[in-house]
């Protein structure tokens with residue numbers, strides 16, 4: 001995955017030092033996490049569609065479902081005092097992840113959920129106020 005990240009960042013024109021910083025951080029995050037859950041989309045349940053547009057929508061629904069699963073997982077973890085970090089890195093190199101984990105072709109790796117009890121409070125982010133992100137009509 002780190003190799004893939006290097007390639008993608010280099011393509012974006014990011015400098016050598018920054019690429020090194022980001023890949024090092026990404027590696028350390030995964031290697032130091034007490035628990036790493038790989039979340040994959042399983043194509044088995046997808047319903048064949050009549051055209052490309054519908055196929056794309058079916059796929060989009062499946063991807064949304066993965067997002068919902070992850071969000072639920074993170075909320076349940078948070079309630080138990082467990083911290084989590086979402087990493088989309090496997091999406092960029094599904095073949096490498098499938099091979100490393102000996103997964104069947106129906107599994108399309110989507111995300112890593114890194115989890116563990118936090119050692120500190122981490123960064124406190126400024127959040128946009130509710131009225132700026134929700135609009136009633």
Ligand SMILES: Cc1cc2nc3c(=O)[nH]c(=O)nc-3n(C[C@H](O)[C@H](O)[C@H](O)COP(=O)(O)O)c2cc1C
Nearest residue numbers: 022025026029084085086087088089090111112123
């Ligand atoms: C959908 C999604 C995918 C993400 N994928 C990655 C990822 O692949 N690698 C990564 O380092 N951070 C990823 N992040 C960000 C981390 O989850 C985390 O929020 C962020 O790195 C916060 O720490 P930072 O401010 O120190 O970067 C992702 C976040 C979201 C919402």
